[in-house]
Amino acid sequence: MESVFEIIAEPNRRAILSLLVSSQQSVGEIERQLRMTQPTVSKHLRVLREAGFVESTVDAQRRLYRLKPESLQEVDAWLAPFRRFWSAHVDALERHLDRMDQSTPTKRKRRRRRRGPNRERDKSE
Amino acid sequence: MESVFEIIAEPNRRAILSLLVSSQQSVGEIERQLRMTQPTVSKHLRVLREAGFVESTVDAQRRLYRLKPESLQEVDAWLAPFRRFWSAHVDALERHLDRMDQSTPTKRKRRRRRRGPNRERDKSE
DNA sequence: CCTAAATATACCTTGACACGTATATGCTCT
DNA sequence: AGAGCATATACGTGTCAAGGTATATTTAGG
Numbered sequence: 001m002e003s004v005f006e007i008i009a010e011p012n013r014r015a016i017l018s019l020l021v022s023s024q025q026s027v028g029e030i031e032r033q034l035r036m037t038q039p040t041v042s043k044h045l046r047v048l049r050e051a052g053f054v055e056s057t058v059d060a061q062r063r064l065y066r067l068k069p070e071s072l073q074e075v076d077a078w079l080a081p082f083r084r085f086w087s088a089h090v091d092a093l094e095r096h097l098d099r100m101d102q103s104t105p106t107k108r109k110r111r112r113r114r115r116g117p118n119r120e121r122d123k124s125e
Numbered sequence: 126m127e128s129v130f131e132i133i134a135e136p137n138r139r140a141i142l143s144l145l146v147s148s149q150q151s152v153g154e155i156e157r158q159l160r161m162t163q164p165t166v167s168k169h170l171r172v173l174r175e176a177g178f179v180e181s182t183v184d185a186q187r188r189l190y191r192l193k194p195e196s197l198q199e200v201d202a203w204l205a206p207f208r209r210f211w212s213a214h215v216d217a218l219e220r221h222l223d224r225m226d227q228s229t230p231t232k233r234k235r236r237r238r239r240r241g242p243n244r245e246r247d248k249s250e
Numbered sequence: 251c252c253t254a255a256a257t258a259t260a261c262c263t264t265g266a267c268a269c270g271t272a273t274a275t276g277c278t279c280t
Numbered sequence: 281a282g283a284g285c286a287t288a289t290a291c292g293t294g295t296c297a298a299g300g301t302a303t304a305t306t307t308a309g310g
Contacts, residue, residue, distance in 0.1 A: 001297080009134035010298080014203070021206050027257060040299060042258055061256040061307050069211035076204055078139075079197065081146050086194035126267085135268080152287060165269065167288055186277045186286045 004071050005078075007051045012036060013044050017053060017067065024066035026059070129196050130203075132176045137161060138169050142178060142192065149191035151184070 001007065008014055015034050019025055025033075031041045045065055048054045052071040056063045126132065133139055140159050144150055150158075156166045170190055173179045177196040181188045 003134070003136065005130070005139065006134045006297095009128070009130045011128065012298090014130065018206070021210050028255095037300075038257070039259080039301085043298080046258080058307095063257065067207070067210060069207070069214060072204065072207045073211065075200070076208065079201055079204070081143070082192070082194070082197045083201065085146050085192060086198065089194060137268090153285095162270070163287070164271085164289080168268080171288080183277090188287065 001047060001051070004051060004053075004074050007047060007053065007071070008075065010044070012040065013048060013053075016041070016044055016048065017072075020054060020065060020067045024064045026062040026064055028062070030065070126172060126176070129176060129178075129199050132172060132178065132196070133200065135169070137165065138173060138178075141166070141169055141173065142197075145179060145190060145192045149189045151187040151189055153187070155190070 008017070012034065016030055019030060019033060027038065027041055027045065030036075030045075031038050034041070036044075045054065045056070049056060049065075052068055054065045055068050056065045058064075133142070137159065141155055144155060144158060152163065152166055152170065155161075155170075156163050159166070161169075170179065170181070174181060174190075177193055179190045180193050181190045183189075
């Protein structure tokens, strides 16, 4: 179980991470919200902990798990070149459409121009 | 082989994607650069193609493979909530350090203030 | 101390997938 | 049409990880 990518390949582990993004949770809470058996949760949490995705603190018999950013940032970093790739493509498309606008003027609204080079765009919101 | 995450869990597939980010390549070129056997390359390319990561065009006997952005953007989208999480953490840290600066003035250079809310930061460059 | 609750671990079984070797398909050129 | 190159597929094999059941460990409270 080497890379961070194999870790987040598992759907239940991604679900756990998504749960923890809002606030820390105990094993039992995760178990109930995600409808997984307790050993399954514990096992996934062990994997996540050893891979640096989460950390835990003790609270009586409970253990509270919370996110640690580093490992997911690794994934984010790997994506960087590809982000450059696809924003370059959007740029090319927009330039092309701009040229279309100029050569064949229609009733369409004027297409907005690019704002600044390679600004990160967040598809998810 | 359902999710995009399982696709990029495989190291050789990630290597292929990274190769294609610079320009399109034929199967043979990929094979040589990555030192993989030809059937292995073809099989991974099939997986990547069916998952929407790449597309191919025919050039005589060769097939040229190039990146398609959508699937990796899915990964990027999944990361969005976590980016918010960790930039919130950096914010908290910076605010804390700012307070430190105020209460215990030292010879250190004044710490820079935050610039704009939640600006995307790119760890990889 | 003993019990109950919360969590971790051991062991087993099963299924999936990555690889290699061999073979099939497809295209080009003569 | 036939030879040769480039790519795809079929099949058999080994490995590894996920889940379940059972059990161990830790802690609180009476």
